[in-house]
Amino acid sequence: MEVTLHAPAEDTAEEACSGSRIPELSREVDGHRDWVTGLWSQEDRIYSSSCDGTVRVWTKSGEAVRTLSGSGTQSLNCVLTVRTQEQGRTVVAGGQGRTLQRWRDDSGTELEREEEEGEESWGSGTSYALAAWDGVVYAGGSYRAVRAVCAKTGKRLFDLEGHTGTVHAFCVDGGLLHSGADDNTIRTWDLNSRRVRQVFKGHSSAVMSLAVTKQMLFSGAYGGCIRGWKRSSGQKIISFEAHKGSVSCLHCLDGTLYSAGADGCVAAWAATTGIPLYRLQAHSQAVTQFVVDASGDLFTASRDGKVKFWRGAGEHEESSDSDTLTTVGHSGVGRQFALEQKHKEEVDELQQEIRRRDALHAAQLQAMEGEKQRLLHENGQLLQMLRDLTLQNQRLLNAVPRTPVPVVADEDEESSRGFSPVTSCDSSPVALPTAEPSVEETKVPQLALC
Numbered sequence: 235m236e237v238t239l240h241a242p243a244e245d246t247a248e249e250a251c252s253g254s255r256i257p258e259l260s261r262e263v264d265g266h267r268d269w270v271t272g273l274w275s276q277e278d279r280i281y282s283s284s285c286d287g288t289v290r291v292w293t294k295s296g297e298a299v300r301t302l303s304g305s306g307t308q309s310l311n312c313v314l315t316v317r318t319q320e321q322g323r324t325v326v327a328g329g330q331g332r333t334l335q336r337w338r339d340d341s342g343t344e345l346e347r348e349e350e351e352g353e354e355s356w357g358s359g360t361s362y363a364l365a366a367w368d369g370v371v372y373a374g375g376s377y378r379a380v381r382a383v384c385a386k387t388g389k390r391l392f393d394l395e396g397h398t399g400t401v402h403a404f405c406v407d408g409g410l411l412h413s414g415a416d417d418n419t420i421r422t423w424d425l426n427s428r429r430v431r432q433v434f435k436g437h438s439s440a441v442m443s444l445a446v447t448k449q450m451l452f453s454g455a456y457g458g459c460i461r462g463w464k465r466s467s468g469q470k471i472i473s474f475e476a477h478k479g480s481v482s483c484l485h486c487l488d489g490t491l492y493s494a495g496a497d498g499c500v501a502a503w504a505a506t507t508g509i510p511l512y513r514l515q516a517h518s519q520a521v522t523q524f525v526v527d528a529s530g531d532l533f534t535a536s537r538d539g540k541v542k543f544w545r546g547a548g549e550h551e552e553s554s555d556s557d558t559l560t561t562v563g564h565s566g567v568g569r570q571f572a573l574e575q576k577h578k579e580e581v582d583e584l585q586q587e588i589r590r591r592d593a594l595h596a597a598q599l600q601a602m603e604g605e606k607q608r609l610l611h612e613n614g615q616l617l618q619m620l621r622d623l624t625l626q627n628q629r630l631l632n633a634v635p636r637t638p639v640p641v642v643a644d645e646d647e648e649s650s651r652g653f654s655p656v657t658s659c660d661s662s663p664v665a666l667p668t669a670e671p672s673v674e675e676t677k678v679p680q681l682a683l684c
Contacts, residue, residue, distance in 0.1 A: 255512070255546055256512050256514055256546075257500075257512075257514060257532050257544035257545060257546045257547040258544060258545050258546055259542060259543070259544055260296075260543045260544060260545050261295070261296035261542070261543040262296075262540050262541065262542040262543065263292065263296055263298070263540065263541050263542075263543075264539055264540045264541075265290050265298055265301075265541075266282065266284035266286050266288065266290065266539050266541075267284070267286040267539070268284050268285035268286040268309075268539060269284060269285045269522065269536075269537040269539060270282050270283070270284050270522060270523075270535035270536060270537070270539060270540065270541055271283050271284060271285060271309075271310060271311045271312065271329075271522050271523070271535070272310065272311060272312040272313040272327070272522070272523050272535070273313070273522075273523040273524060273525050273533060273534075273535040273541070274313050274314045274315060274525065275294075275525040275527050275533065276315045276323070278293060278294055279291055279292065279293065279294070279299065279339075280292040280293070280294060280525070280533055280541070281313050281314075281315065281325060282313070282535055282541050283310040283311065283312060283313035283327050283329070284310060284539075285309040285310070285311075285329075286309075287303060287304070287308055287309055287310055287329075288301050288302060288303045288310070289301070289302040289303075289310065289313050289325060289327050289335075289337070290302070291325075291339075292541065294527075294531065294533075294543070295543075296543050300342045301342075302325060302327075302337045302342055302344075304327070304335035304337075304344055305344070308329070308330045308331065309329045309330045310327045310328065310329035310335070311328060311329045311330075311360065311361060311362050312327065312328050312329070312361060312362060312363055312364045313325065313326070313327040313328075313364070314326055314364045314365070314366055314371075315339060316366040316369070316371060316385045318369060318385050318386045320386060321338055321345070321386065322338065322339065322340055323338075323339035323340070324336055324337070324338065324339060324345065324385060325337045325338075325339050326364060326366070326371050326385065327364075328361030328362075328363075328364055328373050328375070329360060329361055330360045333347055333383075333388060333390075334361065334364075334371065334373060334383055334388065336385075336388055345388065346388075347387070347388035347389070348387040348388060348389055358377075359375050359376045359377035360375050360376045361373045361374065361375040362374060362375045362376075362400065362401065362402050363375070363401060363402055363403050363404045363413075364404065365404035365405070365406045365411060366385065366406070367406050367408075367409070367411065367425060368409075368425070369384070369385050369386065370382050370383065370384065370385060370391065370425075371383045371384075371385050372394075372404060372406075372411060374400075374401025374402070374403075374404060374413055374415075375400060375401060376400045378395075378397050378398065378399060378400065378401065378415070379393040379394060379395045379397070379401075380393065380394035380395075380397075380401060380411070380413055380423065381393050381394075382394070392428065394411075394413075394423050394428060394430075396421055396430050397413065397415040397416075397417055397419070397421065398415075398416075398417040399415045399416025399417035399418075399440065400415060400416045400440075401413055401414070401415045401416075402414055402415060402416070402440060402441065402442045402443075403415075403441060403442055403443045403444045403453075403454075404444065405444035405445060405446045405451075407446045409424065409425045409426050410422055410423065410424060410425065410431070411423040411425055412444050412446060412451060413444075414440075414441025414442065414443070414444050414453055415440065415441060416440040417440075418435070418437045418438065418439060418440060418441065418455075419433055419434060419435050419437075419441065420433070420434040420441055420444065420451070420453055420463075421433050421434075422434075422451075432465075432468055433468075434451065434453070434463050434468055436461060436470050437453065437455045437459070437461065438455070438457065438459075439455045439456040439457040439459075440455065440456040441453050441454070441455055441456075442454055442455060442456055442480050442481055442482055443481050443482060443483050443484040443493075444484060445484035445485055445486040445491065446465075446486065447486050447505065449464065449465055449466070450462050450463065450464065450465060450471070450486075450505065450506075451463045451465050452484050452486060452491055452505070453484075454476070454477075454480075454481025454482070454483070454484050454493060454495075455480075455481060456480045456481075457480075458475055458476060458477045458478055458479055458480065458481060458495060459473060459474070459475055459476065459481070460473070460474055460475075460476045460481055460484070460491075460493060460503075460508075461473045462505075462508070472507070472508045474503075474508045476493050476495065476501060476503070477493065477494075477495025477496065477497050477499060477501070478495070478496070478497040479495055479496030479497050479520070480495060480496045480520070481493055481494070481495050482494055482495055482496060482520060482521055482522055482523065483521065483522070483523050483524050485524065485525070485526050486505055487526055487528075489504070489505050489506070490502050490503070490504065490505060490511065491503045491504070491505040492524070492526055492532075492547070494516070494521035494523075494524045494534065495520070495521060496520040496521075497520070498515060498516060498517040498518055498519055498520060498521055498536065499513055499514060499515055499516065499521070500513075500514045500516045500521060500524060500532065500534060501513045501514070502547070514544075516534045516536070516542060516544075517534065517536035517537075517538050517540065517542070518536075518538055519536050519537040519538040520536060520537045521534055521535070521536050522535050522536060522537060523535045526547055530545075530546060530547050531543070531544065531545060531547060532544035532545075532547035
């Protein structure tokens with residue numbers, strides 16, 4: 235069952251709920267000359283990409299390590315690292331240009347793209363999102379497809395086609411890739427079969443960010459809304475207004491959902507209920523990307539050209555079990571909300587079972603009605619056959635010629651009339667006179683003489 239929450243109060247730039255603490259700023263750096271568009275964390279390093287066409291490498295204490303610049307792009311929008319057996323850790327960045335840019339992380343040397351005869355060209359377009367799995371880098375952008383590139387050679391391998399708008403967000407979970415786009419949908423791809431496994435629909439604006447847990451998929455939209463989906467069924471479980479403007483980034487760690495947006499804020503939420511934990515006004519302009527590492531440190535990038543380092547982002551008493559709905563360390567209102575949510579989900583399960591049984595009964599009734607109609611049809615056919623046979627029999631009787639049958643009088647009646655039955659030579663009974671005529675009756679009349 236979907237739960238909708240109201241947006242946080244607009245006049246509170248920084249606030250924390252009971253049991254939570256707002257992160258503290260430890261350092262900020264401004265080594266880029268333009269917007270900082272992408273951020274990536276790997277072990278003890280932070281990687282930032284910028285519209286100035288460079289990738290800068292930092293230690294997690296904020297010390298600059300090196301600057302990576304390439305010849306194939308004018309502006310960079312996203313960055314990540316991937317490890318290959320031959321090259322070790324490789325830095326990959328995407329933006330405006332024909333291909334992705336790659337560097338060796340240990341030396342900063344740019345890697346040339348290995349072209350092969352007959353290889354499909356990259357074409358035009360801008361990359362906005364990157365993801366990596368099993369030695370393959372997946373790029374999404376204005377070309378609307380998800381493009382697979384070999385991390386070792388930079389060669390374009392294949393495209394995953396299905397979105398009808400610019401692809402803005404990726405999230406990888408094992409062999410599954412989730413992608414969000416301008417067509418307001420989220421698609422889950424099976425990277426082994428290269429087919430779409432699931433499509434999530436429901437947003438009214440472009441999907442700009444994604445995060446995933448074992449059972450849930452979270453999506454942030456251009457309009458500031460965050461939605462949580464049940465991965466197994468695609469059902470929308472929770473929805474709330476999180477930011478004023480686009481939700482640019484999402485991250486889920488230990489039962490906490492972190493979000494950042496165009497309002498310059500970073501917020502933390504209870505992942506299973508959507509209860510706010512804290513809200514931080516991190517930058518004066520839009521936060522384009524952030525990273526929360528396992529130690530609870532927060533790193534943010536913004537259009538103001540700065541990268542900021544924060545301490546204590548994960549220091550709150552939220553339960554780490556993402557399958558439970560009971561929150562720890564919140565007010566009584568929060569606990570009551572969690573219990574109500576649990577009760578609503580139980581009611582929803584019962585309603586689903588009732589709908590399933592109603593559908594089963596309706597199917598059975600439909601099958602019985604169909605059998606009834608079939609029997610009525612067969613009965614009508616049999617009645618018609620009977621009428622046809624009766625009519626045919628009547629016609630046969632009418633076609634047979636009829637012979638007149640003589641009528642034989644009763645013996646007593648014939649005797650009273652002076653006849654007796656006589657058999658003629660043709661065996662037909664003939665009535666003949668049996669009495670002798672009287673003398674008077676036989677006299678010859680006398681003639682009178684004149």
